Amino acid sequence: MPQLPSARPRGPKPHRVDADQLLDAAQEIFSREGLRGASLRAIARQAxxxxxxxxxxxxxxxxxxxxxxxxxxxxxxxxxRRVSDPGDRRPTPLRLWDVMCIYHTRLSHNPGIRSLVRGEIVRGTEGIQELIQNQVGGAALQVKAILEQGIARGEVRQDLDPLLSTFFLVKLHLEILDVLPVVASRLLGVPPGAAVAEGERAWMQLFWRGIAADPTAPVPSLPDLEP
Amino acid sequence: MPQLPSARPRGPKPHRVDADQLLDAAQEIFSREGLRGASLRAIARQAxxxxxxxxxxxxxxxxxxxxxxxxxxxxxxxxxRRVSDPGDRRPTPLRLWDVMCIYHTRLSHNPGIRSLVRGEIVRGTEGIQELIQNQVGGAALQVKAILEQGIARGEVRQDLDPLLSTFFLVKLHLEILDVLPVVASRLLGVPPGAAVAEGERAWMQLFWRGIAADPTAPVPSLPDLEP
DNA sequence: CCCATGATTCAACAACTGTTGAATTAGGTG
DNA sequence: CACCTAATTCAACAGTTGTTGAATCATGGG
Structure with missing residues (x-):
């Protein structure tokens, strides 16, 4: 008995939906709904x-x-890695500001995914821990290296714990990127974009004053972040 | 036709399950599974x-x-409110350390719920925004008041944005409470409890150096946090 | 004792979930 | 043209979900 033509033909399509397109859709749906709230049907619809x-x-x-x-x-x-190269002889605050620029450029979108990941870290979810530690750990080591070089060059306090300070720098920067925009209009009375820029600059200056070997040394002039 | 006796009798029970007990169970399940992952059946089983x-x-x-x-x-x-009372004449760093003690005592448990709440803030979930802003905003205003009093007393830099700095102080403290324990063993090679204590102390000292009017003034001796 | 009320469970609803085996198809190769 | 492979959809499975109306019960008051 011949089958009725199917609603949508099966088989490969001229416009393929490859793994990357599926992951693009996944990123949007996971970001919006969370890991448990995101369904594969919603991701497939998106793709x-x-x-x-x-x-x-x-x-x-x-x-x-x-x-x-x-x-x-x-x-x-x-x-x-490019910024943490010991061949970079610029003052440590400018290098750390570059780090902030990199995080801003690379991570100033998709806070939803990061919140999700952070939630899974806090929850202690297996599997993800390993993956995230490998990735985040790699990034943290680059930032730590810059602080260690700063200590060696006499620009950063000798008593600093480079790893803990790296945690402080990066973690608060992520809060500025993820949470500050949302609370900006209520808490600070400024638009989200301006709040992030102001927050990053203020954080860099506070952080530098907190770690500088010479507490009276002024914070160098920081170039504007790319939009 | 008489009904079979039910497995569990209906009607009120001697040991009532009241709203608070349900919320206790909810807190545990929401914390562990997230908002979407938590089911009412799991909460009811817990209760x-x-x-x-x-x-x-x-x-x-x-x-x-x-x-x-x-x-x-x-x-x-x-x-x-007790710490932010202008009648408290102690040096600002000791008052801010008290603030940290309060956050530590009140919030050093249930990071799961806070991650969940933070995720909903970042996601921009309606309804929750209002509630959380009212609550968190209230706490933030107390901390901001301490910073403003510190500025007035000449202990804190005149160019400080008190609200932004409050955001910095509190937000990084929450990261220390929520995330540092999880990454401590891999990143720092110390047990979680010790990592938090060390992190809080280091953060207080860095933060104070970052906001102090006199950059050469030493950080006062900080008493130990309660366990 | 009777009745009312509030507090509980039961059973079901409609919808959704992650996942899978089989059917079908597009395109490339010999 | 025939065949093969990879890529797609279909339909179904077993289970779970939030929610609800009705049945049942404990307790207290008149």
């Missing part, structure tokens, strides 16, 4: 395909989430 | 009742979550 196609590219929902995380970090670490 | 009882006390799952948030903040604000 314009059937949910079953997701299983062609990924083993499971969790595998897809892991793949999403894995494709995010490398450019950040490579950018940071 | 030892039927899921339908939740609807006797709350209009919906979302209403329950809102009620959970509403019952958390007040003691924090009251504690902070």
């Amino acid at each position: 314009g395909c059937d949910p079953a196609l997701i299983y062609y590219h990924f083993d499971s929902k969790e595998a897809m989430f892991t793949a999403l995380l894995e494709r995010r970090f490398p450019p950040l670490i490579e950018d940071l | 030892g009742c039927d899921p339908a009882l939740i609807y006797y006390h709350f209009d919906s799952k979302e209403a329950m979550f809102t009620a959970l948030l509403e019952r958390r903040f007040p003691p924090l604000i009251e504690d902070l």
Whole structure:
């Protein structure tokens, strides 16, 4: 008995939906709904395909989430490596400001995913811990190296714990990127974009005063962040 | 036709499951599974009742979550009010350290809920924004007042933005409480509790150096935090 | 004792979920 | 043209979800 023509033909399509497009859709839906709230049906709708196609590219929902995380970090670490090169002889505050610029450029979007990841870190979710520690740890080591070089050059306090200070610098910067825009209009009475720029500059200056070997040395003039 | 005896008799029980007990269970399940991942059936199991009882006390799952948030903040604000009283003439760093002690005491548990709340803030979830801003804003104003008094007394830099600095102080402290324990063993090679204590002390000292009017003034000796 | 009220469970609803095996198709190769 | 492979959809599975109306019960008051 001949089958009725199907609503949408099966088989490969001229405009393929590849793994990257699925991950683009995943990023948007995970960001908006969270890990548990995001459904594969919603991700498939966003990508314009059937949910079953997701299983062609990924083993499971969790595998897809892991793949999403894995494709995010490398450019950040490579950018940071350039700044942490000991051959960079600029004053430490300018190098740290570059670090902030890199984080701003690379991470000033998709706070939803980062909140999600942070939530999973706090929750102690296995599997993700390993992945994130490998990635974040790599970035942290670059920033730590800059602080260690600053100590060696006499610009940064000898009693500083470079790793802990790296945690402070990066973590508060992420709060400025993720949370400050949302509370800016209520708390500070300024638009979100201006709040982030102001917050980053203020944080850099406070942080530098907190770690500088010479407490009376002025903070160098900081160039504007790229938009 | 007489009905079979039910598995569990209906009607009021000697040991009642009241709204607070439901919220206790909710806090545990929301903390562990997140807002979307937490189910009313899991909350009811934790409380030892039927899921339908939740609807006797709350209009919906979302209403329950809102009620959970509403019952958390007040003691924090009251504690902070005592420290921000202008009658407190102690040096500003000791008052700010008290603030840190208060946050430590009141918030050093249930990072899961706070991550969840932070995620909803970042996501821009309506309804929750208003509630959280009212609560968090109240606490922030107390801390801001201490900074303003410090400026007036000449202990804190005149060019400081008190509200932004309050955001810095509190936000990084929450990261120390929530995230530092999780990454401590991998990143710092110390147990989580020690990492938090060390992190809080280091942050207080860095923050003070960053905001002090006299950059050469030493940070006063800080008493130990309560366990 | 009777009745009312508030507090509980039961059972069901409609909808959704992650996942899978099979059917179908597009395109490339020999 | 035939065949193969990879890529797609379909339909279904078993389970879960938030929510609700009705049945049942404990307790207290008249």
